[in-house]
Amino acid sequence: MKILNVSITVRDLSQAAHFYRDTLLLPVDVTATSVEITIGSSLLTLTTGDGFDGVHHLAFGILPSEFELAHEWLSRRVSLLQTDGSEIIFGSENWKSRSLYFLGPEGIMLEFIARDADASKVPDKSEKPQMLSISEVGIGVENVLHTVATLSAELAIPNFYDCSNTFASMGSHDGLLIVVDHERAWFPNKVSKPARGPLAVQVETPKRRSSVILGSGISIVSG
Template identity: 75%
Template structure:
């Protein structure tokens, strides 16, 4: 499952644009409605909006062969978050991944994740890491299991390796929806709750039904 576009709102659009363009060195195009950030094969749409509770979470996929490069490159630009005293955070045996976490505009929790499944992809020759796509989108909901059932039944999104009443992952290694209970704290901060602000996730076409609204603010669009 590939994530084509993620749309969120930010209070300070100009500041967010500067971060993605000048800190992460991603291509950014300003539009009359906001800005479009190119993250590999995905797009991050930023629009000006009012303040909301909580923060969003996005993970950008990178190549395993460029993980050390990404670590050094990011450490020169942002303060990396730690878990158990380490900036490098290992995924479970099923996930087979390594991650680097850091904060972006307005507290958004961003992540570089390198998955073993991408080991065969040829690295580039740039001095900065190659971002493959938006690999994960975090979504806070009132009922995780009901949400999983709705996305499975209506959009044919498969489960991944995790499913409980507080946390579930859906999709595939190159595109995951991380569904969490609304009051669950985002790892690794242990202080930030999922955003209650507007969020639209567009995934590649999967089923006849093209849209599921998880709340008044959150929608998953297929196609």
């Protein structure tokens, strides 16, 4: 599964555009009503809106061979979050990954994640790390197991590894939906709770074009 587009609302469109363009050095296209950020093969679309609380979570995939470069490059631009005194956070044996977490505009929980599955990909020899795509999208829901069943039945999105009544991962290493209970705070700060508000995710799956509405303002579209 690949994540093609994620659409969320922000309260301050100009501030958000500034962060993605001038801090993360991503291509940003600003219109009168929206901001589009190109993240490798994915797009992040921002529009203005006040109808949410909590924070969103997005992870951007990077190459394992550029993890050290990403760590050094990112630490000069943002304050990296820590767990157990370390800025480098290892995934489980199943995930086979290393991550760097930081906060973006309006407290959004952002992550650079390097997965061993991408080890064969060749870096572009830039002075900054290559961002491959939006690798993960966090989704807060009322009932995790019901949501997992719905996404599996309607969009043929498979379970990845984790699945409990508070946390589940769905998709593949190329793109994951991180489905969590509304009251489960985001790792690693364990303070920020998932956003309740508009979120639209377009994914590429083998399933024919279809869509699912998950609660108020959340939609997942395949195609």
